[in-house]
Amino acid sequence: MTDARRPLQIVDPDDPRIAAYRGIRERDLVRHQKRFIAEGTSVLRVLAGQRRFGIESALILENRFAGVADILGMLPAKTRVYVASSDVIDAIAGFPMHRGVLAVGLRRDDADAAPDTARRWRTVVALSEIANHDNMGAIFRNAAALGADAVLMDAQSCDPLYRKALRVSVGAVLTVPWHRFGHADAMLDWLETNGFALAGLSPRGDAALEHWEPPAKAALVLGTEGPGLPDRVMDRTQTLRIAMANGFDSLNVATSAALVLHHVRNARTGPASG
CATH class of the missing domain: 3.30.1330.30 (Ribosomal protein L30/S12)
Structure with a gap:
């Protein structure tokens, strides 16, 4: 010591x-x-x-x-x-x-970030082009708090170990497994090969989140604020939307991640008793 x-x-x-x-x-x-x-x-x-x-x-x-x-x-x-x-x-x-x-x-070494333990993962957050360090840190904090097994991202996403992202995550970047892929398509290919069903979050989503029954292995795919997920990524996922009050059409991406992770956690374990 x-x-x-x-x-x-x-x-x-x-x-x-x-x-x-x-x-x-x-x-x-x-x-x-x-x-x-x-x-x-x-x-x-x-x-x-x-x-x-x-x-x-x-x-x-x-x-x-x-x-x-x-x-x-x-x-x-x-x-x-x-x-x-x-x-x-x-x-x-x-x-x-x-x-x-x-x-x-x-x-x-990032190469060992998707280890053999990935076989046991049930809930993964997959990020496409998340460039804001505050959002990256908050997503990791939400992932740790709500039981995600890992966070995956493409090369266009910002560095989770950037000082501000790490600080906003309250250290969750150091404890939640993560891996960076060269591009989003490679990330989605890996997820599908490993048995994950892809759920893309978007205000344009076809299904309402509250009616979605999470599959046994779910990858929650989120894109950058503004443009959101690219069409090619949306086309590969079951698209989900979060209901909002009239006149408002979007949420902060880290908030969206928290809501969908909470939904998955409740669907699998039941609401926490008060």
Whole structure:
């Protein structure tokens, strides 16, 4: 275990030991780096408690250190823990870091994200061209909370390990299995080959969600806000729509994901008793 009582003090923003944290926003724009930035206490707690992703180091605002010492004590022994003043951390990051809790995680190989355990998956969220990081993070949070087995996406969707997506997910990106396919057609091919029935969510859907009986293995296919699912994807799915009040025709995609996942969960287990 890391000795959380002995952090390494950083006084120079140019210290080479914390190079991975320097200019965080610019690093965020580089897709598929070997590293990613985890931000905030909740995300650090999830990162420390899982073993799917490695943890290289943590950088903590000195007056936040005592409050996260229990989490730091969960980190692997080789993980370096650094502390710095607010001025130094802000200079390192390139903008004010109000949370003051950062860590560098190490990416796994995406190729192993659709493992043999996929045979046991019953509910999968499949994303086409989800470009908004807030939506991506919220979809993962909903998937974790409502029992989805995995989140799949095409190459046109944004990176789930982008700092903001990871933060919005409250760490769910680190715990829910996910895999990126080269394009949506390859994703749908894989799902059908593995026995999933495809259900596409769209205001243009043919069937009302409340009347839909989820199949034994369901893939819930969602597209970007605005254009929604491409016609070629819609043509391959049973299309569903969510009933809305008159004068309104669409919901945020993450909200739609939550509603359909809740519907699937209730249909399979029955409504939770109060």
